[in-house]
Amino acid sequence: MNTQYYQDHFTRLQAATRPGHLHARREEAFRDFSRLGIPTTRNEEWKYTRISGLFNKEWHLPLLQEKTITENDLHAVRLPGYETASELVFVNGFFSFALSNIRSESLTVLPLEEAAANGYSDIVSAHFGHSSGYIKDGIHALNTAFTEGGVFIHLRKTKHEKQPVYIYHLTTAEHEPGFTQPRSLVYLGEQAEMQLVETSMCLGQQDSLNSQVIEIVLEEAAVLEYYKIQHDHDNASQVNTTHIRQIGKSYSHTVTLSLNGNMVRNNLNVVLEASHSEAHLYGLYFPKGKSHIDNHTIVDNRVPHCESNELYKGILDEQGTGVFNGKIFVRQPAQKTNAFQSNKNVLLSDTAAINTKPQLEIFADDVKCSHGCTVGRLSEEGLFYLQSRGIPEKTAQSMLLHGFAEDVLEKIKLEPIRRYADALVAARLEYDIV
């Protein structure tokens, strides 16, 4: 990796921007990056994902907003249901107010620097960078170091009406490989209810790497539904961290759908800091061709009486590979925790592979925790049953796999997104839902 390139860039960035709270944080993060470097497979958290190769590439790392796209470009990648959603658009890692549309009166969106400097400085200093305590690697540190053009999103009480918010991470990558590092901090106030959809898309033909961090804070009685749709180009890679802090008694529900990409790493952390909070984590990964999809999840129970429920499912075909690592921490005070985790995989070819590892670390004694993982082939019995009714083998396979995926897809409670996700999976399976 050309460390000098990042060093030079960082110096230029610091010189070009106003000193302030984030300035110091960036300085510190860049030192972390220099110390940690890009993780190799010797790093336990990166054992099965050889990410370092990606960083040998000569990426173009934009410093400030230098390119924008047209409304038409955006329109081509919009997700269904956008008409009634607030749309937040990042281009090459920089938030674009021009392309974004705020369609909720309860929603405030500010540049992160401005929020840190003005009315939200307490919130920003309390929560910005909290994920660094959980994700300790150079990629995450690099994102923090280059926090520029990031955004602060505040949703106030919504009177039990869920506000859909779509975040698009767009990378232009027309002439050179594009490396983008969007950053956001989302704050759901008391009784704020949000349906957050996040997707990233490379618009150009060159390779892209989107290293993204989103930190989300839930206050008392806040409700978060979070849907990550990964359906980018085959040569688009992603490393992203979604870090959810439930600091008031609250509810989170996440579905991560990963359908392709060159190399995809998802870190999802849910930190339960208020009793009687609830977290649901669902995921479906279905790598295409040689795609590699890695899901690392953490549920951190820090207080008593919380509940978490996790189900990740994988379909691995061709030369696709997957990684699932699910950590559940139950800290000593977190008595009466209920934490469940399940990971189920279907392998369809001899060249596909999955590495799955549950990791429970329990320091409290009065808890209910369970985990299980399965790796299997498609059920011969099921196939025969469908075939015996006249359904050709290929279709029968698709129907069984679609049924397998359905468990996760049905967890998407935002109707247009659920239908969209369902159609994407059905298309991958070449299956016409009748």
Added chain:
Amino acid sequence: MLTIKNLHAGIEGKKILKGINLEIKPGEVHAIMGPNGSGKSTLASVLAGRKEYEVSTGSVQFLGKDLLDLSPEERAGEGLFLGFQYPVEIPGLSTTNFIKTALNEVRKYRGQEPLDAVAFLKLMKEKMALMNVDQSLLSRSLNEGFSGGEKKRNEIFQMAMLQPKLAILDETDSGLDIDAIRIVANGVNQLRNKDNAVLAITHYQRLLDYIIPDVIHVLYNGRIVKSGPKELALELEERGYDFIKSEVSVED
């Protein structure tokens, strides 16, 4: 319609069927009885085309075609239906979607146009009434969490929808109470006409009170050791299979 000659089949080197001969003509109902482990379900599976079973010798003709040469889905297309002894649970696939796909695939195989939504619904309503099947059952995942009776009724419902030429029913009556057996039998009888046939595998004579067989065969140790008229069922019910076993061991 169906001619089985000297059929030998097994699984993983284990011989299960050891020379089955059977001829079924259009319009007939045949019953196969026999103790557990005789090979009844194996015979049904081999006829439906389950590929785990190897056929070592013998032939099966179905409506003039070499049945063993066809894939399971082609066999269904030709008009063969197997009601499973243990219907398989398929998570995430609704029974309605399943049946609609199956029906239209079978129609496609036969060169017919797919049924449109209205025609499909009409057919379904009709068969639901016949089989006393509830709408809620059909929108649930196929067989998942169904009771034993619901699974079996669902099998016959599928049969009624697909209208096969030969229905092989593998212990469809097991685990059903008498009312459910009547419903199942009624469904089977509705299907009957001079052009199609039924092969009912059963343990109990009571199903045969409602579906009157033309012939009863006793399958034992991979062979049909006795065939006779419907009264044979009563004799078996009274005397158990032991007398068959003793007769056979003399021959062995």
